[in-house]
Amino acid sequence: MPPRVNTAQRRLLKEYQQLTKDCPEGIVAGPVSEDNLFVWDCLIEGPKDTPYENGVFPARLTFPTDYPLSPPKLVFTPSILHPNIYANGEVCISILHPPGEDPLQYERPEERWSPVQNVEKILLSVMSMLSEPNVESGANIDACVLWRDNREEFERRVRADVRKSLGL
Amino acid sequence: MSSFVPTVSDPSDFAHCSEPRLVEFDSLLRCHICKEYQTAPVLTTCGHSYCSVCIRKYLIHTAKCPICSKEIREANLQRNVLLEQVVICFKTLRDDLLEKLTVESKVDDRQRRGSCEVIEIDDNVEVDDELEIVSETKKRRNVGQGGLESLFKRKKTPPKVGPLGTCPICAKQFPIRVLESEHIDLCLNTPLLEQDKDSIVPKESEHSYQKLTKLDFSSLSNTTLKQKLAKLELPTNGNRNQLESRYNEYLILWNANCDSIVPKDPKVLRRQLAQWESSLKFRKDDHDRQLDKKGWSDLIKQARNSKMKTREEQDDAQVESIDIMSTNEEDDSNLITSAQPQNCSIQASTQESTDHERVFAD
Ligand SMILES: [Zn+2]
Ligand SMILES: [Zn+2]
Ligand SMILES: [Zn+2]
Numbered sequence: 171m172p173p174r175v176n177t178a179q180r181r182l183l184k185e186y187q188q189l190t191k192d193c194p195e196g197i198v199a200g201p202v203s204e205d206n207l208f209v210w211d212c213l214i215e216g217p218k219d220t221p222y223e224n225g226v227f228p229a230r231l232t233f234p235t236d237y238p239l240s241p242p243k244l245v246f247t248p249s250i251l252h253p254n255i256y257a258n259g260e261v262c263i264s265i266l267h268p269p270g271e272d273p274l275q276y277e278r279p280e281e282r283w284s285p286v287q288n289v290e291k292i293l294l295s296v297m298s299m300l301s302e303p304n305v306e307s308g309a310n311i312d313a314c315v316l317w318r319d320n321r322e323e324f325e326r327r328v329r330a331d332v333r334k335s336l337g338l
Numbered sequence: 339m340s341s342f343v344p345t346v347s348d349p350s351d352f353a354h355c356s357e358p359r360l361v362e363f364d365s366l367l368r369c370h371i372c373k374e375y376q377t378a379p380v381l382t383t384c385g386h387s388y389c390s391v392c393i394r395k396y397l398i399h400t401a402k403c404p405i406c407s408k409e410i411r412e413a414n415l416q417r418n419v420l421l422e423q424v425v426i427c428f429k430t431l432r433d434d435l436l437e438k439l440t441v442e443s444k445v446d447d448r449q450r451r452g453s454c455e456v457i458e459i460d461d462n463v464e465v466d467d468e469l470e471i472v473s474e475t476k477k478r479r480n481v482g483q484g485g486l487e488s489l490f491k492r493k494k495t496p497p498k499v500g501p502l503g504t505c506p507i508c509a510k511q512f513p514i515r516v517l518e519s520e521h522i523d524l525c526l527n528t529p530l531l532e533q534d535k536d537s538i539v540p541k542e543s544e545h546s547y548q549k550l551t552k553l554d555f556s557s558l559s560n561t562t563l564k565q566k567l568a569k570l571e572l573p574t575n576g577n578r579n580q581l582e583s584r585y586n587e588y589l590i591l592w593n594a595n596c597d598s599i600v601p602k603d604p605k606v607l608r609r610q611l612a613q614w615e616s617s618l619k620f621r622k623d624d625h626d627r628q629l630d631k632k633g634w635s636d637l638i639k640q641a642r643n644s645k646m647k648t649r650e651e652q653d654d655a656q657v658e659s660i661d662i663m664s665t666n667e668e669d670d671s672n673l674i675t676s677a678q679p680q681n682c683s684i685q686a687s688t689q690e691s692t693d694h695e696r697v698f699a700d
Binding site (some may be wrong): 176177180181182184185188191192232235236238239240269282284285286307 | 346348350370371372373374392395399400402404405407476613614617618
């Protein structure tokens with residue numbers, strides 16, 4: 171007897187299957203365990219030519235039961251210093267917000283969450299977020315200010331996060 | 339994970355067959371919401387198509403098309419009969435198609451000229467809609483020459499057919515030579531019903547299921563609501579919220595089913611409803627589990643490989659990247675520990691339940 175799975179689980183299974191076949195470079199993601207497809211662990215490599223370069227950052231994706239109708243939540247564990255990442259590690263980018271919900275008013279709807287999006291697109295957005303912070307709609311005000319006014323110190327602290335991510 | 343991942347069908351199943359362009363065709367037949375083949379597909383006013391049940395559920399949240407973001411309304415959804423027939427047809431052929439196209443590249447041309455098998459899904463088997471299994475219960479029958487095989491052969495060596503003509507009886511096209519010498523005679527002598535018997539695709543049938551209407555719960559007493567549920571042969575236990583959610587979920591399942599040319603028996607819908615309710619209860623229990631060590635170490639291996647690729651591109655490898663990607667076991671365990679949850683309050687906040695969950699989680 172095959173396991174009974176609901177729509178959300180079936181879709182998550184599919185996405186996982188696809189990612190194992192063809193995963194974008196610098197990204198690893200998969201369910202924490204066979205028993206719970208709703209929580210995934212991810213490893214995200216810091217993009218080249220950014221202060222995050224050489225870092226490998228663990229993050230956790232938590233999916234709602236009505237996925238993909240609602241978006242998952244992405245939290246870096248531990249948090250890293252970035253204008254669009256809250257101090258608790260939670261990532262705040264438009265693809266993780268449904269069109270109705272509007273903390274970042276002016277964004278185009280096609281950048282928003284819809285069931286057409288998927289884990290791969292989220293993680294690619296996170297990579298580009300690491301390359302290009304969006305300080306106009308920042309989540310971490312301290313990080314925004316530091317990034318804007320004292321880039322050197324910002325980068326020094328990010329490199330400290332990188333070393334931490336490597337267990338150094 | 340490997341124990342059950344391979345049982346889910348996916349467009350990429352065609353990636354390594356002799357016609358990899360079928361990957362695209364396969365994915366076109368799927369719903370953008372659930373990634374399955376479209377079930378009872380409906381068209382939106384903007385021309386996009388989804389499973390009726392998927393888009394109906396989505397529209398409760400957001401009155402916009404998931405693909406193009408245009409405003410759409412549930413009341414304007416239209417059945418997409420042709421697509422449903424195409425999907426049923428393709429699903430029926432899929433396994434054989436895959437098998438043939440995978441074997442084809444290895445087998446001698448002569449061997450391919452034999453008879454051609456087509457899968458027929460047994461109508462009497464209730465296909466469990468909750469899980470699409472690649473190897474469905476099926477019986478096989480011989481179709482003789484022609485069929486798919488000829489289709490694919492035609493692609494490689496276009497046959498010399500001469501001018502085509504249309505049969506006045508069945509309206510299909512045939513080479514005029516064939517039409518005059520044999521087909522028209524044959525066609526005239528075959529009763530109409532007989533001609534349809536071999537069709538894989540069910541005809542658009544008249545069924546008697548009527549759509550249910552939304553209820554205005556504020557004007558309904560508990561007793562009336564229970565009567566409505568009982569009339570639909572649904573359970574009447576639970577509190578008011580549970581009764582309302584149950585009705586709303588069933589409304590969607592039912593109305594979506596009405597959009598299909600092959601509607602399921604209400605018994606099947608009631609089973610789906612029960613599964614939906616129990617899945618809401620389950621979710622509460624399975625909080626964080628331990629990492630599946632095997633699965634995770636495979637992932638780490640992949641990460642390392644992709645990192646290796648990057649490193650081949652960069653000529654001078656940096657000290658830090660060597661450290662993390664060395665094959666030393668300790669590094670793996672470092673990664674794993676750092677990937678574990680670190681912050682309890684975050685964990686708690688990510689376990690927020692949706693309204694539906696809360697309703698049934700007692
Ligand atoms: Zn669907
Ligand atoms: Zn659309
Ligand atoms: Zn004819």
